[in-house]
Amino acid sequence: MRAFDLSTVMTRQLVTLFLTLLAFGTLPLVRCGAIGAGGTCSPNNTHVDPSTHKLITECDDKTFCTSDNAANGTIGTCQPRGCRRDEFPFGYGMTDALPPLCDRGTFCPDDGHGCEAIHDVGAACELARDEQCAPPKDEIAVVLASNQNSNGAICLNSVCMWANATLGQGCVIDDTTYVDTSSGTQLGNRIIRHNCRTPLLYCDPMALQCFPARLLGEACEMDMECRSHNCAASVCADPPGTVRTLQPWHYVVTILVVAISMGATATMLVMIHQRLRLRRHRELREYYYEQLSLRQSMFALHRRAASKMTGEKSYYD
Numbered sequence: 051m052r053a054f055d056l057s058t059v060m061t062r063q064l065v066t067l068f069l070t071l072l073a074f075g076t077l078p079l080v081r082c083g084a085i086g087a088g089g090t091c092s093p094n095n096t097h098v099d100p101s102t103h104k105l106i107t108e109c110d111d112k113t114f115c116t117s118d119n120a121a122n123g124t125i126g127t128c129q130p131r132g133c134r135r136d137e138f139p140f141g142y143g144m145t146d147a148l149p150p151l152c153d154r155g156t157f158c159p160d161d162g163h164g165c166e167a168i169h170d171v172g173a174a175c176e177l178a179r180d181e182q183c184a185p186p187k188d189e190i191a192v193v194l195a196s197n198q199n200s201n202g203a204i205c206l207n208s209v210c211m212w213a214n215a216t217l218g219q220g221c222v223i224d225d226t227t228y229v230d231t232s233s234g235t236q237l238g239n240r241i242i243r244h245n246c247r248t249p250l251l252y253c254d255p256m257a258l259q260c261f262p263a264r265l266l267g268e269a270c271e272m273d274m275e276c277r278s279h280n281c282a283a284s285v286c287a288d289p290p291g292t293v294r295t296l297q298p299w300h301y302v303v304t305i306l307v308v309a310i311s312m313g314a315t316a317t318m319l320v321m322i323h324q325r326l327r328l329r330r331h332r333e334l335r336e337y338y339y340e341q342l343s344l345r346q347s348m349f350a351l352h353r354r355a356a357s358k359m360t361g362e363k364s365y366y367d
């Protein structure tokens with residue numbers, strides 16, 4: 051009972067500590083509004099955080115701030131979101147009704163006000179939301195598509211385009227640095243995106259021209275310079291999460307080591323068993339000899355007693 055009480059108290063303290071840490075850790079990061087559905091908000095305060103590039107509104111995570119108001123965009127209301135991007139969107143509870151996902155050919159914008167038809171080349175799009183842009187025809191999309199665009203379409207500097215620039219052609223660069231201040235120190239993550247054909251080409255930020263991307267093991271400065279899109283310690287490396295393939299000699303060595311250790315174990319067990327058997331055999335032999343000598347001395351005693359009896363008998367006769 052005592053142990054139970056103690057553990058309950060400790061669990062409660064741990065939970066409190068965890069919640070406190072969570073609150074302190076996320077407060078400066080989220081900085082999202084807390085106004086719920088139906089509340090009044092100011093669309094003028096809707097902006098993109100300059101360091102994290104997250105869309106900030108005065109409304110909470112389940113609503114967006116309407117801006118189509120007569121009062122010159124200064125008064126809006128927080129309305130429930132009309133769509134979601136993720137299967138499990140942030141801010142919704144287990145039992146909350148979720149807004150719908152968007153169908154093919156439409157997308158859910160960052161503020162979630164409702165699904166919109168995808169935009170053509172040259173139209174506006176939101177940061178790093180390539181799927182808001184209409185891809186080229188299928189036969190071209192197959193050539194242009196890579197994991198750095200959406201079916202060949204890409205959103206650079208808030209404009210939709212296709213990632214179709216070829217070797218030596220001029221290219222467009224979107225240079226965004228995401229700063230994370232949640233850990234106290236500022237951690238920057240610079241992401242450069244471009245409209246050269248990936249993964250074979252990259253856009254040099256100085257020349258603004260497409261150059262061939264480098265192969266594994268070649269020197270690099272930025273991820274985009276590598277075909278693998280991973281520049282680790284100034285050398286193009288396999289992307290994180292690459293499946294490692296084992297060489298045949300890895301298998302041979304592994305099998306040999308397993309076989310040798312199994313053989314050694316078996317040999318040792320056999321030797322120990324033989325020693326134990328030998329010891330037992332010796333014990334049994336000693337026991338046998340002891341019994342034999344005991345028997346012989348008993349016989350001798352008997353014989354002596356019998357001869358003595360015979361001697362006495364002849365004396366009385």
Ligand SMILES: *[C@@H]1O[C@H](CO)[C@@H](O)[C@H](O)[C@H]1NC(C)=O
Nearest residue numbers: 171172210211212213214215
């Ligand atoms: C390349 O993409 C742009 C749109 O970003 C398009 O206008 C242009 O026609 C394309 N060029 C080729 C050769 O497909």
